[in-house]
Amino acid sequence: MSENLRRIQQGTHHDPFDWLGWHPLPEGSWVLRTFMPAAEAVEAEGLGVMSRIEGSDCFEAQLPSPAKPADHPALRWQDKEAGNWHDAVCPYTFAPQIGDLDLHLLREGRHHHAWKVLGSHQTEVDGIDGCLFAVWAPAVQRVSVIGDFNAWDGRRHPMRIRGDSGIWELFIPGLQAGVSYKYEILNRHDVIVKKTDPYAQQMFMRPETTSCVPTTDAYAWQDGTWIAAREQFDWQHQPVSIYELHPGSWRKHPDGRFYTWEELAASLVPYITELNYTHIELMPVAEHPLDESWGYQVSGYYAPTARYGTPDGFRAFVDACHMAGVGVLLDWVPAHFPKDDFALARFTGEPLYEHADPRRGEHQDWGTLIFDFGRNEVKNFLLSNALFWIEEFHIDGLRVDAVASMLYLDYSRKAGEWLPNQYGGRENIEAIAFLREMNAVVHGYFPGILTIAEESTAWPAVSRPVEIGGLGFSMKWNMGWMNDNLKYIEQNPVHRKYHHNLLTFSQMYSYSENFVLPLSHDEVVHLKHSMLDKMPGDYWQAFANLRLFYAWHYAHPGKKLLFMGSEFGQWAEWNVKRELDWALCNFPAHASIRQLVADLNRLYREQPALHQFDFDGRGFQWVDCHDSDQSVLSLIRHGERPEDKLIVLLNFTPVPRYQYRIGVPAASSYREVLNTDSEYYGGSNCGNAGIIPVQSHPWMGFEHSVEVTLPPLAALFLQSS
Numbered sequence: 001m002s003e004n005l006r007r008i009q010q011g012t013h014h015d016p017f018d019w020l021g022w023h024p025l026p027e028g029s030w031v032l033r034t035f036m037p038a039a040e041a042v043e044a045e046g047l048g049v050m051s052r053i054e055g056s057d058c059f060e061a062q063l064p065s066p067a068k069p070a071d072h073p074a075l076r077w078q079d080k081e082a083g084n085w086h087d088a089v090c091p092y093t094f095a096p097q098i099g100d101l102d103l104h105l106l107r108e109g110r111h112h113h114a115w116k117v118l119g120s121h122q123t124e125v126d127g128i129d130g131c132l133f134a135v136w137a138p139a140v141q142r143v144s145v146i147g148d149f150n151a152w153d154g155r156r157h158p159m160r161i162r163g164d165s166g167i168w169e170l171f172i173p174g175l176q177a178g179v180s181y182k183y184e185i186l187n188r189h190d191v192i193v194k195k196t197d198p199y200a201q202q203m204f205m206r207p208e209t210t211s212c213v214p215t216t217d218a219y220a221w222q223d224g225t226w227i228a229a230r231e232q233f234d235w236q237h238q239p240v241s242i243y244e245l246h247p248g249s250w251r252k253h254p255d256g257r258f259y260t261w262e263e264l265a266a267s268l269v270p271y272i273t274e275l276n277y278t279h280i281e282l283m284p285v286a287e288h289p290l291d292e293s294w295g296y297q298v299s300g301y302y303a304p305t306a307r308y309g310t311p312d313g314f315r316a317f318v319d320a321c322h323m324a325g326v327g328v329l330l331d332w333v334p335a336h337f338p339k340d341d342f343a344l345a346r347f348t349g350e351p352l353y354e355h356a357d358p359r360r361g362e363h364q365d366w367g368t369l370i371f372d373f374g375r376n377e378v379k380n381f382l383l384s385n386a387l388f389w390i391e392e393f394h395i396d397g398l399r400v401d402a403v404a405s406m407l408y409l410d411y412s413r414k415a416g417e418w419l420p421n422q423y424g425g426r427e428n429i430e431a432i433a434f435l436r437e438m439n440a441v442v443h444g445y446f447p448g449i450l451t452i453a454e455e456s457t458a459w460p461a462v463s464r465p466v467e468i469g470g471l472g473f474s475m476k477w478n479m480g481w482m483n484d485n486l487k488y489i490e491q492n493p494v495h496r497k498y499h500h501n502l503l504t505f506s507q508m509y510s511y512s513e514n515f516v517l518p519l520s521h522d523e524v525v526h527l528k529h530s531m532l533d534k535m536p537g538d539y540w541q542a543f544a545n546l547r548l549f550y551a552w553h554y555a556h557p558g559k560k561l562l563f564m565g566s567e568f569g570q571w572a573e574w575n576v577k578r579e580l581d582w583a584l585c586n587f588p589a590h591a592s593i594r595q596l597v598a599d600l601n602r603l604y605r606e607q608p609a610l611h612q613f614d615f616d617g618r619g620f621q622w623v624d625c626h627d628s629d630q631s632v633l634s635l636i637r638h639g640e641r642p643e644d645k646l647i648v649l650l651n652f653t654p655v656p657r658y659q660y661r662i663g664v665p666a667a668s669s670y671r672e673v674l675n676t677d678s679e680y681y682g683g684s685n686c687g688n689a690g691i692i693p694v695q696s697h698p699w700m701g702f703e704h705s706v707e708v709t710l711p712p713l714a715a716l717f718l719q720s721s
Helices: 003-010 100-108 224-230 261-274 311-323 376-393 403-407 429-445 479-489 493-499 501-508 539-555 582-586 588-606
Strands: 021-024 030-035 039-044 058-062 074-079 085-089 119-125 128-136 140-147 167-173 180-187 192-195 241-245 279-282 300-304 327-332 397-400 450-453 475-477 515-519 559-563 620-624 632-638 645-651 657-664 669-675 704-710 714-720
Touching: 003 058, 039 058, 100 376, 119 167, 128 180, 140 167, 224 311, 241 588, 261 311, 300 311, 300 376, 311 327, 311 376, 327 376, 376 397, 376 429, 403 429, 429 450, 479 493, 479 501, 479 515, 479 539, 493 501, 501 620, 539 559, 539 588, 539 632, 539 645, 539 714, 559 588, 582 588, 588 669, 620 657, 632 657, 645 657, 645 704, 704 714
Parallel strands: 241 279, 241 559, 279 327, 327 397, 397 450, 450 475, 475 515, 515 559
Antiparallel strands: 021 030, 030 058, 039 074, 074 085, 119 128, 128 167, 140 180, 180 192, 620 632, 632 645, 645 714, 657 704, 669 714
16 A cells, blocks of 8 residues: 555655545556445446545546546445435545635735635535635644544545645535535644634534635625714714614523524614614624633634524624614624633644633633734634624724733733733734734725624723724723722612712813713623612612613713613623513503613714714813712713803712702703603603793803703703703
8 A cells, every 4th residue: 555545544744645536557657546445336427437546535546538527527336235326526626725825814814804714615616516615724744624524534535735825725526515524633742632623604503613615795785874884984973873683682582592683673673773773782692601700711713603594694683683774793803702612612633713821812710711912814814703793794983802811921810821912012912913903904895894892901902093093992991980980889879979989080081082882781790789779779669770871871971781671671690691671661660661661862963962072072061070078060961062051060968959950051941851750651750840040140261041840860851041
């Protein structure tokens, strides 16, 4: 037995094309060789019966003359077990399919559409239908495609290595959409690992871990008007109000089944429009093995999870949102990935996507691995993935998870558990460069797209352009505002006057970044209590406090985000295993909270004063921020036009304040446009009916003033009339 034949038979040949397929013989003729361990007999079109090479599962047939062989002769083979005959075409008669430019760009880390080259793709080669597979797996002996179609035998379909690029490819004739597959890798230490495709665009439902060949049928998008308008989206001066949700637990069927994307579209989209939100934010929908990870430990970065249906089902969901005027943001997790042995972890049996040194490559607290951002192919994997979700699924923005963990090499590490950068510092220079490039590329391809950083440190210029030294994000979560204000509102009102600075401190930094004010899923889990359950006082006061806090959320500069269930005052913490407590909406107190949120969103969208200068100090003015003894705030929100003004008063005690005087800009009179204590929202209906006359009584630096009644635990929004 020749060395080539022995290696083919044993599955250790580095380049099967060197021996299988068509090869010239010294006398000028040609020989066709194929390897079929499941075959009893093989016939080749134009060649007749192929001969088994003694002691092997290889078959060959020689042309009787030196005539040029047919490119891809059809094969018929009889299986050993049942004796049935099958049709096939030898994969090893096809030329390389990936172009040199693609290989070059992948190696450079600059292939912005890598998903169109790597992964599995139905295609036609030389008039023959099949599937082209390609994967990056450097420094290994062999990579094979395995699946039901070859009995998961890694010897059957070994791939072609493309020079020293680390890219392996193979076109397998006849494979159709829906076929399950993995890659079998024989590494340099003779260890075999079986992995899902990092670029798989579809996966099978957990607990299955196999990749799925996707369909090539193009989805017929209907959202052209939305996409065209998005390119001109002036998000800095337009309202952005985000409803954050987990698709698998927003609603469930009575038997516990997930809603499909189509079912979600039918019920969620009308709900969102009724609440007047501008956007939804989906917690991660990329494939992940564990429900309890909430999607943040991703195993299939290019595959929408099979929990809710097909990739086209997800496209239809986004389409429905857009046609209803609702944008779709997506949580994206480039900071880390899980250790599951079927996915990215130790992809070749050795570190590949992760940094090899655990001091750089592992989050001990989270039990996850950290991407090696300094490796071009890894950077390309993530950069291309960001574009993938936007281009393929028309996503309107990415909220990037755990950015702080990417910026600092010593994040959540003790001394001796981390390695400094080449300059001796704690900054992760490669990750910083990646984030800047990601933002520059995304915004370059897709004007109007939002990138939002979940970043909790004082890192400067997170939401400033790359050109002036920033990270390039559109916006950043304001974790300081969230922490301070939740700490304040949880205080007993009698003690709030001692914590007044928690309300006012944010104005010291509110315009240093483009901030989102997040009341996210992280604040209603792990014994932190739901939003309603955080509120002090009796039943009535708890609801009143929540109404007041939501009004403060909308009165404060910054874009808005609220997690599902909080809009109707769910008592229980969020639980990924069950749907929201929708029955509560049948109770007036909870229905009133939901109505208030809808009205706050409407007011926010309709009033330029509440959104035009969310990131600019011109849009905010204190009237009085010093009335800590009465726990009252008064402020003015300004729009671009002089007439675009709203006065907001907030009373954080259960004591009504009568004849409370504040200075106001000149006007003939004012009127309430929203009162959270209205009986319409379940309040005591204390307030100011009709016209509030303006008095020529200088007060607080204003030439005019008004006297108002401040309801207990309530907010007033006043507009000149």
